Amino acid sequence: MVALARPWLLTGANKVDRPADFSGEKGKMRESNNWFKGHFCYNKSNDYSLPVVGGSNVNDDKVKAAQMAVELIPNQAIVGLGSGSTASIFIDLLAKKAHEEQMDITCVATSVQTSQLALGFGLKVVDIDAVDRIDVTVDGADEVDGNLNGIKGGGAALLFEKIVATNSTKNIWVVDSSKQHLRLGSYRLPVEVVKFGVHHVFNYLKTRDLKPVYRQQEDGNYLTTDSGNYIIDVDITGQEDLPQLAQDLKALTGVVEHGLFIDICDVLLVGNTGQAIYKDQLTHS
Ligand SMILES: O=C[C@H](O)[C@H](O)[C@H](O)COP(=O)(O)O
Structure with a gap:
Protein backbone atom coordinates (compact mmCIF):
# COMPACT_ATOMS: atom_id res chain seq x y z
CA MET A 1 0.00 0.00 0.00
CA LEU A 182 13.78 20.98 -33.90
CA ARG A 183 10.25 21.31 -35.16
CA LEU A 184 6.94 20.24 -33.66
CA GLY A 185 4.90 17.59 -35.40
CA SER A 186 6.40 14.19 -34.64
CA TYR A 187 3.66 13.91 -32.05
CA ARG A 188 0.08 14.24 -33.25
CA LEU A 189 -1.61 17.36 -31.96
CA PRO A 190 -4.58 16.71 -29.65
CA VAL A 191 -7.66 18.83 -30.25
CA GLU A 192 -10.42 18.77 -27.63
CA VAL A 193 -13.89 19.01 -29.17
CA VAL A 194 -17.38 19.09 -27.64
CA LYS A 195 -19.41 15.98 -28.40
CA PHE A 196 -22.27 17.77 -30.13
CA GLY A 197 -21.52 17.98 -33.83
CA VAL A 198 -18.09 16.42 -33.44
CA HIS A 199 -18.21 14.66 -36.82
CA HIS A 200 -18.59 18.01 -38.55
CA VAL A 201 -15.47 19.30 -36.86
CA PHE A 202 -13.73 16.04 -37.76
CA ASN A 203 -14.71 16.40 -41.42
CA TYR A 204 -13.55 20.01 -41.49
CA LEU A 205 -10.16 19.00 -40.08
CA LYS A 206 -9.93 16.48 -42.92
CA THR A 207 -10.41 19.25 -45.47
CA ARG A 208 -7.50 21.11 -43.82
CA ASP A 209 -5.28 18.08 -44.54
CA LEU A 210 -4.81 17.46 -40.83
CA LYS A 211 -5.52 13.70 -41.07
CA PRO A 212 -7.75 13.63 -37.99
CA VAL A 213 -8.14 10.51 -35.87
CA TYR A 214 -10.52 10.10 -32.94
CA ARG A 215 -8.76 9.12 -29.76
CA GLN A 216 -10.22 5.86 -28.55
CA GLN A 217 -10.18 3.87 -25.36
CA GLU A 218 -9.12 0.25 -25.32
CA ASP A 219 -12.75 -0.83 -25.68
CA GLY A 220 -13.06 1.12 -28.93
CA ASN A 221 -15.23 3.90 -27.51
CA TYR A 222 -14.11 7.46 -27.98
CA LEU A 223 -12.06 8.66 -25.06
CA THR A 224 -13.82 11.30 -22.96
CA THR A 225 -11.86 14.03 -21.21
CA ASP A 226 -12.34 15.30 -17.66
CA SER A 227 -14.64 17.93 -19.17
CA GLY A 228 -16.72 15.38 -21.04
CA ASN A 229 -15.33 16.17 -24.49
CA TYR A 230 -13.69 14.08 -27.21
CA ILE A 231 -10.12 14.29 -28.43
CA ILE A 232 -9.26 14.36 -32.12
CA ASP A 233 -5.55 13.92 -32.83
CA VAL A 234 -4.29 15.65 -35.96
CA ASP A 235 -1.14 15.49 -38.04
CA ILE A 236 0.58 18.86 -38.21
CA THR A 237 3.67 17.82 -40.18
CA GLY A 238 2.49 19.74 -43.26
CA GLN A 239 1.68 22.93 -41.35
CA GLU A 240 4.23 25.69 -41.76
CA ASP A 241 2.66 28.38 -39.59
CA LEU A 242 1.87 26.83 -36.21
CA PRO A 243 0.80 30.06 -34.45
CA GLN A 244 -1.71 30.56 -37.28
CA LEU A 245 -2.88 26.96 -36.97
CA ALA A 246 -3.32 27.49 -33.24
CA GLN A 247 -5.49 30.52 -33.92
CA ASP A 248 -7.51 28.73 -36.61
CA LEU A 249 -8.21 25.75 -34.39
CA LYS A 250 -9.18 27.94 -31.48
CA ALA A 251 -11.61 29.86 -33.68
CA LEU A 252 -13.39 26.71 -34.82
CA THR A 253 -16.84 26.35 -33.27
CA GLY A 254 -16.92 23.10 -31.32
CA VAL A 255 -13.21 23.13 -30.55
CA VAL A 256 -12.63 23.74 -26.86
CA GLU A 257 -8.83 23.76 -26.86
CA HIS A 258 -5.82 22.31 -28.63
CA GLY A 259 -2.49 21.02 -27.39
CA LEU A 260 -0.24 23.62 -28.99
CA PHE A 261 1.36 25.44 -26.06
CA ILE A 262 3.03 28.45 -27.62
O1 LIG B 1 -2.27 15.35 -21.22
C1 LIG B 1 -1.16 15.04 -20.83
C2 LIG B 1 -0.08 15.97 -20.58
O2 LIG B 1 0.02 16.99 -21.53
C3 LIG B 1 1.28 15.37 -20.25
O3 LIG B 1 1.97 16.35 -19.57
C4 LIG B 1 2.09 14.96 -21.46
O4 LIG B 1 1.36 14.00 -22.18
C5 LIG B 1 3.48 14.41 -21.08
O5 LIG B 1 3.33 13.25 -20.34
P1 LIG B 1 4.58 12.35 -19.93
O6 LIG B 1 5.35 13.09 -18.92
O7 LIG B 1 3.96 11.10 -19.40
O8 LIG B 1 5.36 12.06 -21.19
Whole structure:
Protein backbone atom coordinates (compact mmCIF):
# COMPACT_ATOMS: atom_id res chain seq x y z
CA MET A 1 0.00 0.00 0.00
CA VAL A 2 1.37 3.36 -1.02
CA ALA A 3 0.69 5.07 2.30
CA LEU A 4 2.88 2.61 4.16
CA ALA A 5 5.75 3.29 1.83
CA ARG A 6 5.41 7.00 2.41
CA PRO A 7 5.49 7.76 6.12
CA TRP A 8 4.81 11.45 5.55
CA LEU A 9 1.30 10.50 4.56
CA LEU A 10 0.54 9.43 8.07
CA THR A 11 1.32 12.67 9.83
CA GLY A 12 -1.53 14.78 8.53
CA ALA A 13 0.98 17.61 8.10
CA ASN A 14 -0.66 18.71 4.86
CA LYS A 15 -4.28 19.27 5.62
CA VAL A 16 -6.76 19.38 2.76
CA ASP A 17 -8.72 22.58 3.14
CA ARG A 18 -10.86 22.36 0.09
CA PRO A 19 -10.56 19.44 -2.28
CA ALA A 20 -10.39 20.28 -5.96
CA ASP A 21 -13.78 20.13 -7.62
CA PHE A 22 -13.86 18.69 -11.11
CA SER A 23 -17.51 19.18 -12.03
CA GLY A 24 -18.98 16.38 -10.04
CA GLU A 25 -16.27 13.92 -10.94
CA LYS A 26 -14.55 14.32 -7.59
CA GLY A 27 -13.34 11.04 -6.21
CA LYS A 28 -14.00 9.06 -9.35
CA MET A 29 -11.22 7.50 -11.37
CA ARG A 30 -12.44 7.96 -14.90
CA GLU A 31 -11.46 5.88 -17.86
CA SER A 32 -10.40 9.02 -19.65
CA ASN A 33 -7.59 9.30 -17.17
CA ASN A 34 -6.08 5.91 -17.68
CA TRP A 35 -2.70 7.25 -18.56
CA PHE A 36 -1.45 3.91 -19.79
CA LYS A 37 -3.58 4.19 -22.92
CA GLY A 38 -1.00 4.29 -25.64
CA HIS A 39 1.09 6.60 -23.56
CA PHE A 40 2.72 5.38 -20.40
CA CYS A 41 2.09 3.39 -17.32
CA TYR A 42 2.28 5.21 -14.03
CA ASN A 43 2.18 2.54 -11.39
CA LYS A 44 1.06 4.17 -8.19
CA SER A 45 1.92 1.08 -6.20
CA ASN A 46 5.64 1.57 -6.95
CA ASP A 47 7.53 3.38 -4.29
CA TYR A 48 9.95 4.73 -6.83
CA SER A 49 11.77 7.25 -4.65
CA LEU A 50 14.86 7.33 -6.73
CA PRO A 51 16.52 3.91 -6.77
CA VAL A 52 13.33 1.96 -7.40
CA VAL A 53 12.16 3.88 -10.42
CA GLY A 54 15.25 3.25 -12.45
CA GLY A 55 13.76 0.53 -14.64
CA SER A 56 14.63 2.33 -17.85
CA ASN A 57 16.75 5.23 -18.94
CA VAL A 58 13.69 7.26 -19.82
CA ASN A 59 12.32 6.80 -16.33
CA ASP A 60 15.68 7.76 -14.84
CA ASP A 61 15.62 10.89 -16.96
CA LYS A 62 12.12 11.76 -15.85
CA VAL A 63 13.15 11.37 -12.23
CA LYS A 64 16.15 13.63 -12.79
CA ALA A 65 14.04 16.32 -14.43
CA ALA A 66 11.48 16.07 -11.62
CA GLN A 67 14.23 16.35 -9.00
CA MET A 68 15.54 19.51 -10.66
CA ALA A 69 12.04 20.99 -10.64
CA VAL A 70 11.45 20.21 -6.97
CA GLU A 71 14.55 22.24 -6.11
CA LEU A 72 12.94 25.29 -7.73
CA ILE A 73 9.82 25.25 -5.55
CA PRO A 74 10.01 27.74 -2.68
CA ASN A 75 8.22 27.42 0.62
CA GLN A 76 4.70 28.88 0.70
CA ALA A 77 4.31 28.53 -3.06
CA ILE A 78 1.03 27.88 -4.79
CA VAL A 79 2.01 25.16 -7.24
CA GLY A 80 0.22 23.98 -10.37
CA LEU A 81 0.57 20.24 -10.73
CA GLY A 82 0.77 18.93 -14.28
CA SER A 83 -0.46 15.59 -15.53
CA GLY A 84 1.34 12.59 -16.95
CA SER A 85 4.15 10.32 -15.89
CA THR A 86 6.85 12.95 -15.41
CA ALA A 87 4.55 15.31 -13.55
CA SER A 88 3.50 12.39 -11.37
CA ILE A 89 7.09 11.77 -10.34
CA PHE A 90 7.43 15.47 -9.55
CA ILE A 91 4.30 15.31 -7.39
CA ASP A 92 5.69 12.41 -5.41
CA LEU A 93 9.04 14.13 -4.87
CA LEU A 94 7.37 17.42 -3.98
CA ALA A 95 5.24 15.68 -1.35
CA LYS A 96 8.33 14.07 0.10
CA LYS A 97 10.21 17.37 0.23
CA ALA A 98 7.23 19.24 1.66
CA HIS A 99 6.97 16.69 4.42
CA GLU A 100 10.68 16.51 5.22
CA GLU A 101 11.17 20.25 5.23
CA GLN A 102 7.78 21.09 6.75
CA MET A 103 6.97 23.30 3.79
CA ASP A 104 3.65 25.05 3.40
CA ILE A 105 2.70 24.21 -0.20
CA THR A 106 -0.73 24.63 -1.77
CA CYS A 107 -1.44 22.81 -5.03
CA VAL A 108 -3.83 23.18 -7.93
CA ALA A 109 -4.26 20.07 -10.10
CA THR A 110 -4.64 19.80 -13.87
CA SER A 111 -6.65 16.58 -13.95
CA VAL A 112 -8.76 14.35 -11.78
CA GLN A 113 -5.98 11.80 -11.69
CA THR A 114 -3.37 14.34 -10.65
CA SER A 115 -5.65 15.63 -7.92
CA GLN A 116 -6.16 12.14 -6.55
CA LEU A 117 -2.49 11.36 -6.79
CA ALA A 118 -1.43 14.52 -4.96
CA LEU A 119 -4.04 14.06 -2.25
CA GLY A 120 -2.88 10.47 -1.85
CA PHE A 121 0.66 11.71 -1.35
CA GLY A 122 -0.53 14.06 1.39
CA LEU A 123 -0.32 17.32 -0.52
CA LYS A 124 -2.85 20.06 0.02
CA VAL A 125 -4.88 20.39 -3.18
CA VAL A 126 -7.42 23.15 -3.68
CA ASP A 127 -9.75 24.15 -6.48
CA ILE A 128 -8.21 26.56 -8.99
CA ASP A 129 -10.83 29.14 -8.09
CA ALA A 130 -9.88 28.97 -4.42
CA VAL A 131 -6.56 30.71 -5.14
CA ASP A 132 -5.92 34.17 -6.55
CA ARG A 133 -2.58 33.23 -8.10
CA ILE A 134 -0.51 30.21 -9.10
CA ASP A 135 3.19 30.88 -8.53
CA VAL A 136 4.64 28.07 -10.57
CA THR A 137 3.33 25.11 -12.52
CA VAL A 138 5.40 22.02 -13.24
CA ASP A 139 4.23 19.86 -16.09
CA GLY A 140 5.50 17.42 -18.68
CA ALA A 141 5.25 17.74 -22.45
CA ASP A 142 4.86 15.41 -25.38
CA GLU A 143 7.16 17.38 -27.63
CA VAL A 144 9.10 20.63 -27.28
CA ASP A 145 11.04 22.69 -29.81
CA GLY A 146 14.02 25.03 -29.54
CA ASN A 147 11.80 28.00 -28.68
CA LEU A 148 10.21 26.09 -25.79
CA ASN A 149 6.93 25.78 -27.65
CA GLY A 150 5.36 22.39 -27.28
CA ILE A 151 2.63 19.86 -27.84
CA LYS A 152 0.73 18.61 -24.82
CA GLY A 153 -2.35 16.49 -24.27
CA GLY A 154 -1.05 12.97 -24.80
CA GLY A 155 -2.88 12.09 -21.62
CA ALA A 156 -5.96 14.15 -22.62
CA ALA A 157 -5.42 16.75 -19.89
CA LEU A 158 -4.61 19.65 -22.21
CA LEU A 159 -7.60 21.85 -21.36
CA PHE A 160 -7.08 22.01 -17.61
CA GLU A 161 -3.32 22.07 -18.18
CA LYS A 162 -3.62 25.13 -20.38
CA ILE A 163 -5.98 26.89 -17.98
CA VAL A 164 -3.60 26.31 -15.09
CA ALA A 165 -0.53 27.20 -17.18
CA THR A 166 -1.90 30.46 -18.53
CA ASN A 167 -2.79 31.51 -14.99
CA SER A 168 0.65 30.68 -13.61
CA THR A 169 3.42 33.19 -13.04
CA LYS A 170 6.04 30.64 -14.18
CA ASN A 171 5.77 27.41 -16.10
CA ILE A 172 8.42 24.72 -15.78
CA TRP A 173 8.37 21.72 -18.09
CA VAL A 174 10.08 18.50 -17.13
CA VAL A 175 11.09 16.19 -19.96
CA ASP A 176 13.56 13.60 -21.11
CA SER A 177 15.52 14.49 -24.24
CA SER A 178 13.39 12.28 -26.50
CA LYS A 179 10.78 15.05 -26.28
CA GLN A 180 13.10 17.66 -27.84
CA HIS A 181 12.68 18.23 -31.57
CA LEU A 182 13.78 20.98 -33.90
CA ARG A 183 10.25 21.31 -35.16
CA LEU A 184 6.94 20.24 -33.66
CA GLY A 185 4.90 17.59 -35.40
CA SER A 186 6.40 14.19 -34.64
CA TYR A 187 3.66 13.91 -32.05
CA ARG A 188 0.08 14.24 -33.25
CA LEU A 189 -1.61 17.36 -31.96
CA PRO A 190 -4.58 16.71 -29.65
CA VAL A 191 -7.66 18.83 -30.25
CA GLU A 192 -10.42 18.77 -27.63
CA VAL A 193 -13.89 19.01 -29.17
CA VAL A 194 -17.38 19.09 -27.64
CA LYS A 195 -19.41 15.98 -28.40
CA PHE A 196 -22.27 17.77 -30.13
CA GLY A 197 -21.52 17.98 -33.83
CA VAL A 198 -18.09 16.42 -33.44
CA HIS A 199 -18.21 14.66 -36.82
CA HIS A 200 -18.59 18.01 -38.55
CA VAL A 201 -15.47 19.30 -36.86
CA PHE A 202 -13.73 16.04 -37.76
CA ASN A 203 -14.71 16.40 -41.42
CA TYR A 204 -13.55 20.01 -41.49
CA LEU A 205 -10.16 19.00 -40.08
CA LYS A 206 -9.93 16.48 -42.92
CA THR A 207 -10.41 19.25 -45.47
CA ARG A 208 -7.50 21.11 -43.82
CA ASP A 209 -5.28 18.08 -44.54
CA LEU A 210 -4.81 17.46 -40.83
CA LYS A 211 -5.52 13.70 -41.07
CA PRO A 212 -7.75 13.63 -37.99
CA VAL A 213 -8.14 10.51 -35.87
CA TYR A 214 -10.52 10.10 -32.94
CA ARG A 215 -8.76 9.12 -29.76
CA GLN A 216 -10.22 5.86 -28.55
CA GLN A 217 -10.18 3.87 -25.36
CA GLU A 218 -9.12 0.25 -25.32
CA ASP A 219 -12.75 -0.83 -25.68
CA GLY A 220 -13.06 1.12 -28.93
CA ASN A 221 -15.23 3.90 -27.51
CA TYR A 222 -14.11 7.46 -27.98
CA LEU A 223 -12.06 8.66 -25.06
CA THR A 224 -13.82 11.30 -22.96
CA THR A 225 -11.86 14.03 -21.21
CA ASP A 226 -12.34 15.30 -17.66
CA SER A 227 -14.64 17.93 -19.17
CA GLY A 228 -16.72 15.38 -21.04
CA ASN A 229 -15.33 16.17 -24.49
CA TYR A 230 -13.69 14.08 -27.21
CA ILE A 231 -10.12 14.29 -28.43
CA ILE A 232 -9.26 14.36 -32.12
CA ASP A 233 -5.55 13.92 -32.83
CA VAL A 234 -4.29 15.65 -35.96
CA ASP A 235 -1.14 15.49 -38.04
CA ILE A 236 0.58 18.86 -38.21
CA THR A 237 3.67 17.82 -40.18
CA GLY A 238 2.49 19.74 -43.26
CA GLN A 239 1.68 22.93 -41.35
CA GLU A 240 4.23 25.69 -41.76
CA ASP A 241 2.66 28.38 -39.59
CA LEU A 242 1.87 26.83 -36.21
CA PRO A 243 0.80 30.06 -34.45
CA GLN A 244 -1.71 30.56 -37.28
CA LEU A 245 -2.88 26.96 -36.97
CA ALA A 246 -3.32 27.49 -33.24
CA GLN A 247 -5.49 30.52 -33.92
CA ASP A 248 -7.51 28.73 -36.61
CA LEU A 249 -8.21 25.75 -34.39
CA LYS A 250 -9.18 27.94 -31.48
CA ALA A 251 -11.61 29.86 -33.68
CA LEU A 252 -13.39 26.71 -34.82
CA THR A 253 -16.84 26.35 -33.27
CA GLY A 254 -16.92 23.10 -31.32
CA VAL A 255 -13.21 23.13 -30.55
CA VAL A 256 -12.63 23.74 -26.86
CA GLU A 257 -8.83 23.76 -26.86
CA HIS A 258 -5.82 22.31 -28.63
CA GLY A 259 -2.49 21.02 -27.39
CA LEU A 260 -0.24 23.62 -28.99
CA PHE A 261 1.36 25.44 -26.06
CA ILE A 262 3.03 28.45 -27.62
CA ASP A 263 4.99 30.91 -25.53
CA ILE A 264 3.91 29.28 -22.29
CA CYS A 265 6.96 27.38 -21.01
CA ASP A 266 9.46 29.56 -19.13
CA VAL A 267 11.97 26.91 -18.10
CA LEU A 268 12.63 23.53 -19.68
CA LEU A 269 14.36 20.95 -17.49
CA VAL A 270 15.83 18.04 -19.44
CA GLY A 271 16.53 15.04 -17.24
CA ASN A 272 19.22 13.16 -19.10
CA THR A 273 21.39 16.16 -19.94
CA GLY A 274 20.66 18.01 -16.70
CA GLN A 275 20.02 21.11 -18.79
CA ALA A 276 17.86 24.00 -17.60
CA ILE A 277 16.84 26.09 -20.61
CA TYR A 278 15.34 29.46 -19.77
CA LYS A 279 13.09 31.09 -22.35
CA ASP A 280 14.32 34.59 -21.53
CA GLN A 281 17.88 33.49 -22.25
CA LEU A 282 17.16 32.09 -25.71
CA THR A 283 19.05 33.93 -28.41
CA HIS A 284 16.31 33.36 -30.99
CA SER A 285 12.53 33.45 -30.79
O1 LIG B 1 -2.27 15.35 -21.22
C1 LIG B 1 -1.16 15.04 -20.83
C2 LIG B 1 -0.08 15.97 -20.58
O2 LIG B 1 0.02 16.99 -21.53
C3 LIG B 1 1.28 15.37 -20.25
O3 LIG B 1 1.97 16.35 -19.57
C4 LIG B 1 2.09 14.96 -21.46
O4 LIG B 1 1.36 14.00 -22.18
C5 LIG B 1 3.48 14.41 -21.08
O5 LIG B 1 3.33 13.25 -20.34
P1 LIG B 1 4.58 12.35 -19.93
O6 LIG B 1 5.35 13.09 -18.92
O7 LIG B 1 3.96 11.10 -19.40
O8 LIG B 1 5.36 12.06 -21.19
